[in-house]
Amino acid sequence: MPPATKTLSPAELAKLEHAFATDPASEAYKPLAEAYLGMGRFMEAMVVCKKGVKAHPSVADPRVLLARVYAEQGKDKKAIEELQGALQVAPADKSALRMMGSLQMKSGDATGKDNLLKAFEADPADGETLELMQKNGVPVPKPAAPEPPPPPPQPVAAPPVLQPVTTPPAGATATSGVQQPVAPRAGVVSQPGRQAPRQAGARPSQPIARPAPAPRRDYEDDGDDDVETSDVRPRPTKKGGGASKAVFFVLLFAVPLGAAGYLGYGQYRAKLIRESNNLIREATAEIKKDTYKGYIDAISKAESALALDGDANTNRNARGLLAYAYTIRWGEHIHDESNRENAEKNIQAGLAGKEASAYLHAAEAMFDFYSGKTAEGLKAIDTRIAAAEAEKKNVSLYYLTRGILQTNSGDLEAAKDALEHAQAIAPDDPRVYVALGQLHRRRGADLQALSAFNNALKYGRGHPDGLIGTANLILDQENPGNGYCTAAKSVKELAAMTDNASPRQLATNAFTRALLISRVSRDIPLYTDKAFQKTLEDCTGVKADEAQAKKDIAAAETEGLSQDRNNPELLLIRGRRLAYENKLDEAAAEIRKAIEANPQASHFHVELAKVLTRKEGGEPAAEEALTKALTLVPASPKLLSMLGQVQYKQKKYDAARGTLEKALSDPKTKNPEARYLLGKLYRDDKKDYAKAVENLKRASEEYYADPSMAAVAYDDLAQTYELKGEKDNANSTYEKALNADKENPAPYCHYARLLAKDPKEKEKARSIAQAFLKMAPKDPCADEMRGL
Numbered sequence: 001m002p003p004a005t006k007t008l009s010p011a012e013l014a015k016l017e018h019a020f021a022t023d024p025a026s027e028a029y030k031p032l033a034e035a036y037l038g039m040g041r042f043m044e045a046m047v048v049c050k051k052g053v054k055a056h057p058s059v060a061d062p063r064v065l066l067a068r069v070y071a072e073q074g075k076d077k078k079a080i081e082e083l084q085g086a087l088q089v090a091p092a093d094k095s096a097l098r099m100m101g102s103l104q105m106k107s108g109d110a111t112g113k114d115n116l117l118k119a120f121e122a123d124p125a126d127g128e129t130l131e132l133m134q135k136n137g138v139p140v141p142k143p144a145a146p147e148p149p150p151p152p153p154q155p156v157a158a159p160p161v162l163q164p165v166t167t168p169p170a171g172a173t174a175t176s177g178v179q180q181p182v183a184p185r186a187g188v189v190s191q192p193g194r195q196a197p198r199q200a201g202a203r204p205s206q207p208i209a210r211p212a213p214a215p216r217r218d219y220e221d222d223g224d225d226d227v228e229t230s231d232v233r234p235r236p237t238k239k240g241g242g243a244s245k246a247v248f249f250v251l252l253f254a255v256p257l258g259a260a261g262y263l264g265y266g267q268y269r270a271k272l273i274r275e276s277n278n279l280i281r282e283a284t285a286e287i288k289k290d291t292y293k294g295y296i297d298a299i300s301k302a303e304s305a306l307a308l309d310g311d312a313n314t315n316r317n318a319r320g321l322l323a324y325a326y327t328i329r330w331g332e333h334i335h336d337e338s339n340r341e342n343a344e345k346n347i348q349a350g351l352a353g354k355e356a357s358a359y360l361h362a363a364e365a366m367f368d369f370y371s372g373k374t375a376e377g378l379k380a381i382d383t384r385i386a387a388a389e390a391e392k393k394n395v396s397l398y399y400l401t402r403g404i405l406q407t408n409s410g411d412l413e414a415a416k417d418a419l420e421h422a423q424a425i426a427p428d429d430p431r432v433y434v435a436l437g438q439l440h441r442r443r444g445a446d447l448q449a450l451s452a453f454n455n456a457l458k459y460g461r462g463h464p465d466g467l468i469g470t471a472n473l474i475l476d477q478e479n480p481g482n483g484y485c486t487a488a489k490s491v492k493e494l495a496a497m498t499d500n501a502s503p504r505q506l507a508t509n510a511f512t513r514a515l516l517i518s519r520v521s522r523d524i525p526l527y528t529d530k531a532f533q534k535t536l537e538d539c540t541g542v543k544a545d546e547a548q549a550k551k552d553i554a555a556a557e558t559e560g561l562s563q564d565r566n567n568p569e570l571l572l573i574r575g576r577r578l579a580y581e582n583k584l585d586e587a588a589a590e591i592r593k594a595i596e597a598n599p600q601a602s603h604f605h606v607e608l609a610k611v612l613t614r615k616e617g618g619e620p621a622a623e624e625a626l627t628k629a630l631t632l633v634p635a636s637p638k639l640l641s642m643l644g645q646v647q648y649k650q651k652k653y654d655a656a657r658g659t660l661e662k663a664l665s666d667p668k669t670k671n672p673e674a675r676y677l678l679g680k681l682y683r684d685d686k687k688d689y690a691k692a693v694e695n696l697k698r699a700s701e702e703y704y705a706d707p708s709m710a711a712v713a714y715d716d717l718a719q720t721y722e723l724k725g726e727k728d729n730a731n732s733t734y735e736k737a738l739n740a741d742k743e744n745p746a747p748y749c750h751y752a753r754l755l756a757k758d759p760k761e762k763e764k765a766r767s768i769a770q771a772f773l774k775m776a777p778k779d780p781c782a783d784e785m786r787g788l
Contacts, residue, residue: 026055029048029049029051029052029055029062030052030061030062030065030451031447031448031450031451032048032447033045033048033049033052033065033069034065034450034451034454034455035447035450035451035454036048037065037068037069037072037454038450038453038454038470038486040482040485040486041482042069042072042073045069046066046069046070049062049063049065049066049069050066052065052066053066057089058089059089059090060086060087060089060090060093060095060096061095063082063083063085063086063089063096064082064083064086064093064095064096064099066082067079067080067082067083067086067096067099068099070082071099071103076103076106076107079099079103080100080103080104083096083099083100083103084100087100092118092122093122094119094122094123094126094129097115097116097118097119097122098115098116098119098126098128098129098132100112100115101113101114101115101116101117101118101119101132101136102116102132102136105132105136105138112136113136113138116129116132116133116136116138117133117138117141120133120140120141127428272308272309273308273309275305275308276305276306276308276309276318277305279301279302279304279305279308280301280302280305280317280318280321282301283297283298283299283301283302283305283318283321283325284298284317284321286298286301287321287324287325287359288429289430289460290430290431290434290460290463290465291460291463291464291500291501292333292464292499292500292501292502292505293499293500294500295325295328295329295333296329298321298325299322299325299326299329302318302321302322302325303318303322305318306318306319306322317355317357317359319346319349319350319353319355319357319360320346320350320355320357320358320359320360320361320363321357321359322342322346323343323346323347323350323359323360323363323364323367324359324360324362324363324366326339326340326342326343326346326363327339327343327347327363327366327367327370328366329343329502330343330367330370331366331367331369331370332502332504333502333503333504333505334502334503334504335504335564335566335567343363343367344367346363347360347363347364347367351364358384358395358397358398359397361380361381361384361398362381362397362398362400362401364377364380364381365377365378365380365381365384365401365402365405366401366404366405368380369404369405369408372598372599372600374405374408374409374600375409377401377405378402378405378406378409381398381401381402381405382402384398385398385399385402394421394425395425396422396425396426396429396432397422399418399419399421399422399425400418400419400422400426400429400431400432400435402415402418403415403416403418403419403422403435403439404435406418407419407435407438407439407442408600408601408602408603409600409602409633409636410602410603410606410633410636410637410638410639411636411637411638412439412442412443412637412638413637413669413670413671414669415439416439416443416670419432419435419436419439420436422435423436428459429459430455430456430457430459430460430463430466431456431460433452433453433455433456433459433460433466434452434453434456434460434463434465434466434469436448436449436452437449437450437452437453437456437466437469437470437473438469440452441469441472441473441476442603442606442638444706445706446473446476446477449469449473450470450473452469453466453469453470453473454466454470456469457470462493462497462500464494464497464500464501464502464505464509465505467490467491467493467494467509468490468494468505468508468509468512470486470487470490471486471487471490471491471494471509471512471516472512472515472573474486474487475487475512475515475516475519475576479523480519480523484516484519484520484523484536484539484540485535485536485539485540487512487516487540488516488520488539488540488541488542489539491509491512491513491516494506494509495509495510495513503563503564504563504564504567506560506563506564507559507560507561507562507563507564507567507570508560508564508567508569508570508573509560510556510557510559510560510563511556511557511560511570511573511574512573513556514552514553514556514557514560514573514574514577515573515576515577515580516540516542517542517549517552517553517556518549518553518577518580518581519577519580520536520540520542521542521543521544521545521546521548521549522549522580522581523536524536524537524542524543524544525544553577557570557574566597568593568594568595568597568598568601568604569594571590571591571593571594571597572590572591572594572603572604572607574590575587575588575590575591575594575607575611576607578590579610579611579614584611584612584614584615587611588608588611588612591604591607591608591611592608595608595629599632599633600632600633602629602633602636602638602639605625605626605629605632605633605639606638606639606642608622608625608629609622609625609626609642609646612625613646613649619646619649619650620650622646623643623646623647623650626639626642626643626646627643630643635662635665637663637669637671637674640659640660640662640663640674641660641663641671641673641674641677643659644656644657644659644660644663644674644677644678645673645677647659648677648681653681653685656677656681657678657681657682657685657686660674660677660678660681661678664678670702671702672698672699672700672702672703672706672709672713673699675695675696675698675699675702676695676696676699676703676709676712676713676716678695679691679692679693679694679695679696679699679713679716679717679720680692680696680716682695683696683716683719683720683723689720689723689724692720693717693720693721693724696713696716696717696720697717699713700713700714700717700736707740707741708740708741708744710740710741711737711738711740711741711744711747712737712741712744712746714733714734714736714737714740714747715734715737715744715746715747715750717733718730718731718733718734718737718747718750718751718754719750721733722754727754730754731751731754734747734750734751734754735751737751738751743775745772745775745776745779745781748768748769748771748772748775748785749772749779749781749784749785751768752765752766752768752769752772752785752788753765753784755768756788765788766788769785769786769788770785772785773785773786
């Protein structure tokens with residue numbers, strides 16, 4: 001076993017270290033440092049952050065991350081020093097200002113208030129800054145009142161023109177033809193030579209200043225603009241007729257009363273719209289929290305908004321919010337008929353009213369997905385995305401929905417593109433990070449998955465799915481080590497979230513607790529360090545007592561089933577537990593039950609195939625299971641790739657090649673697993689070196705996020721170049737393999753063997769052979785390397 005203090009295996013640790021080492025401008029330091037920080041491995045996190053600082057001296061991010069490492073150890077002084085360095089290169093960086101202000105306020109330094117205010121100025125809407133300001137008693141500045149506009153320049157007075165006095169015509173007033181003096185307005189002092197106010201119809205010598213039009217608002221204005229007014233003028237009277245006088249007096253009183261009534265209704269209507277819009281804003285904020293209580297509160301507020309204003313022209317979002325909240329509650333929180341009916345009702349009402357709400361469109365696709373119609377859901381959201389892109393719009397919720405559906409249908413690389421697009425649009429949305437974490441976990445990119453779950457917890461303030469994802473990801477590892485403590489902490493924190501966690505999340509957490517108990521109770525005796533054994537017992541509450549562990553596992557799973565008996569994910573977690581306990585037949589039986597409950601979930605089929613292939617001679621059963629899965633989830637790239645691998649292991653090379661080519665039928669598809677194996681098939685079985693090079697080269701490029709697998713692909717590509725007689729290409733490709741993963745001995749063996757053929761390269765061949773022998777002195781290639 002690895003040392004007890006290790007959470008990651010040496011190979012996993014080397015992946016991102018070598019990725020960063022081979023590309024000094026890389027951002028690989030970030031996920032690695034975040035991973036170490038999340039596991040409490042402060043020393044490694046500090047080393048990685050310092051490498052990031054050295055590689056990016058003009059960027060604030062690595063110093064802020066290093067400051068976090070120090071702060072979490074209580075080394076506030078060192079954290080402040082790093083933040084000072086960050087602010088030297090980026091004086092307006094809100095993360096550095098916010099953290100600096102918080103640490104200064106903590107130490108009693110009054111300048112912390114100034115830095116929190118600077119962080120607020122950098123981004124007034126930042127939730128973390130506002131929370132820290134409230135915590136530290138720093139009032140939010142009120143926006144300064146705009147200065148009044150300067151008075152328009154006064155036109156220069158023209159010299160008076162004398163007019164002859166004329167006699168007015170009969171019946172005219174005394175002011176008809178003679179300019180009369182005008183009394184000055186109250187508060188205005190008459191000045192010599194100042195021009196008198198112009199008469200109606202006269203042109204001003206300067207344009208009259210008018211206020212700029214108010215900007216268009218997404219919601220109804222909160223001001224008085226909604227008040228409707230009447231501009232009713234009395235008609236000129238006609239001579240004679242008592243009836244005309246009667247009508248005149250009726251209108252004189254009736255019209256103002258009618259106008260007042262209309263005015264009052266307009267004011268009342270405007271008030272309802274304002275109140276409704278406020279509720280819509282609050283409901284949207286609750287949904288963005290992505291918690292059990294948040295969705296309940298969002299439904300309450302959206303229903304109140306709809307009761308106040310049911311007009312689809314002015315209330316364009318209430319039904320969409322209701323449709324989305326009820327859909328998530330039905331699909332992810334409580335799978336009951338009431339939530340399903342309310343979701344369907346609001347989706348239909350919103351679509352019938354042609355409401356342009358992103359939440360409505362996302363709900364439509366997610367409802368199809370939860371109803372087992374993933375293809376229809378994808379088609380619906382793809383249509384919405386195409387329409388939005390045609391109008392140059394990017395809607396994060398659309399890409400998030402597409403990514404979730406693609407992940408569950410097994411199109412993992414397409415899902416990665418969609419979710420990364422959503423992340424770029426909404427970099428602080430915890431639901432996006434949860435979806436990314438689940439995706440990367442299924443892709444086997446554990447460090448990326450852990451970084452995503454950490455971000456979900458960062459932006460979601462203890463997001464339930466972020467806690468579940470972190471715990472299960474750690475329990476996926478072969479040797480979690482200290483990670484067991486992190487998993488136990490996540491499980492315990494979620495168990496206490498009775499308000500923000502749904503019954504389904506709490507049930508999943510209970511089954512995760514059962515898996516934790518099983519693994520820790522079995523692993524504790526395998527660690528030789530007695531102190532570490534005690535640490536594990538204390539942090540997890542689990543002892544190396546098989547009988548007690550069995551009771552606790554049964555109790556945890558009973559608790560989970562009492563909260564959510566109809567969730568097939570619970571059966572999958574139980575299957576994983578049984579597989580770790582080497583009860584492979586029982587594990588397969590549990591996963592088959594999960595598949596029966598939800599045959600469209602591609603990852604259920606993948607997990608079943610993994611269990612079956614662990615059994616001796618289990619490949620035929622795995623092939624049968626995957627073939628059946630593809631009738632339920634047609635054209636899933638992940639399932640096709642796994643089927644091709646199983647066929648390859650059975651030496652069914654033609655069938656494997658056909659399956660893998662089908663997995664790659666779309667030339668835009670990123671599927672390095674399928675391309676790598678297809679390249680080997682073309683090289684070893686068909687001797688088609690051109691196609692082998694094409695597939696292996698692209699596989700090595702697509703493995704950019706997995707340096708160890710990139711090294712394997714480069715190694716096979718270099719061997720293929722050798723077979724083609726392209727020595728220079730083979731040399732450069734072996735170098736790439738060594739740079740990608742310095743702990744993989746295979747490329748060293750193959751490269752030294754190639755160099756030894758050239759008398760001029762004997763010394764280099766000897767050096768590479770020595771490096772190989774340090775890593776793998778008992779490898780079958782070792783004797784040959786000693787001969788060099």
